[in-house]
Amino acid sequence: MITVELLEKYGVIKKSFDKNDIILEEGNLPSHYYQIISGEVKMSNYNDDGREFIQGIFYNGQSFGEPPLFLNQKYPANAIAVENTEIFILPKGNFMKLLEENPKVSIKIIENLAQRLYYKSVMAAEISTHEPEHRVLKLIDHGIAYFNFQKDKNGYLINFTRQQIGDLTGLRVETVIRAIKALEKKGELKIINRKVYR
Amino acid sequence: MITVELLEKYGVIKKSFDKNDIILEEGNLPSHYYQIISGEVKMSNYNDDGREFIQGIFYNGQSFGEPPLFLNQKYPANAIAVENTEIFILPKGNFMKLLEENPKVSIKIIENLAQRLYYKSVMAAEISTHEPEHRVLKLIDHGIAYFNFQKDKNGYLINFTRQQIGDLTGLRVETVIRAIKALEKKGELKIINRKVYR
């Protein structure tokens, strides 16, 4: 996350997106740095028969889509507004100048990329070698640590739909529903009027 | 990749590992920066029944294991020497000092992390939503672009065993063998005395 003052100094602009708007598209070449002001963004892929895989979900203050920007490669996924969203957008040239002139920002970027790489390492191993229940639980625990889940008297409210959990873990929605039921039976989590708590 | 001169200036040491030696272990806290001088290193996970998932394979000049170093988190995977390997090892404190005093290195680190994140994004989507043949072909094409595969009159020699391809794509070795056969039949690649070319 880069501070508003710094972004403004380098000529950032604000842009609004409605729910379900496409912010950037797979296959396109990157030209801007994106940082969320408010709202929620997902980056995801669709395979040939329309099945979705969610690479990640991003909230206030978080940036997304930097890797291809640094590599001059095409975006490997789409970015879509999950709800109405406001975003800071900075042209690549300005962004690079900002980085050069503010070395401490580089460290922030490194930490952010490291965090995302860490998540992807954990989930890749999960998706490849573990059963549905294990995958779902790992995603939930990651979500508690890194997403903005709220804690109340029942525990952490897992603010994902079953479909989203499926799209994040490579499982179909029915499998997720059954896995969550099984996890509840084992006492690993609670279901209170359809909402999942841990 | 950080230059030898710079590493030496900050007190790097060399260390040798034999084939199959464990360089660092899942669950441990990081304390050093690692950069390969010669040889080959894999980072991988093992699930409860010993099934392996290879996070990545690294060669001369490449570094590995940085994300947890930047985050002060436990390693999410093991690093193992695939063959006899020499490695530059720099203590965390020295490495951080090097970064602070050489801002251009930060950009290199960013590019490297971005590249690895890119690979993981592509493979995560593959593993979650595509059939074995597609997954194998995608890995092979990625390998051609980013690993040191050699080109000769038959095309690029894919320098992975079927088992390695399986461990990188989350498939069992028999499935990989059958997928490669099917891809040959479709003309997507060649098998010349058991070696795969593309």
Next chain:
DNA sequence: TCCGTTTTATGATTAAAATCATAAAATGGA
């Protein structure tokens, strides 16, 4: 408040890859 859409839910069936079994070929140390 009504109605279309989304989300959660459950049972039956199917398909695809994993597993199991076995073996030939190749490789690499001793």
Next chain:
DNA sequence: TCCATTTTATGATTTTAATCATAAAACGGA
């Protein structure tokens, strides 16, 4: 050069999650 190990290979069987079908509950705009 020999022999143990690794790699590639193939067929049969099983298992597991996907798929298919259907529906109730909840949600959200108009």
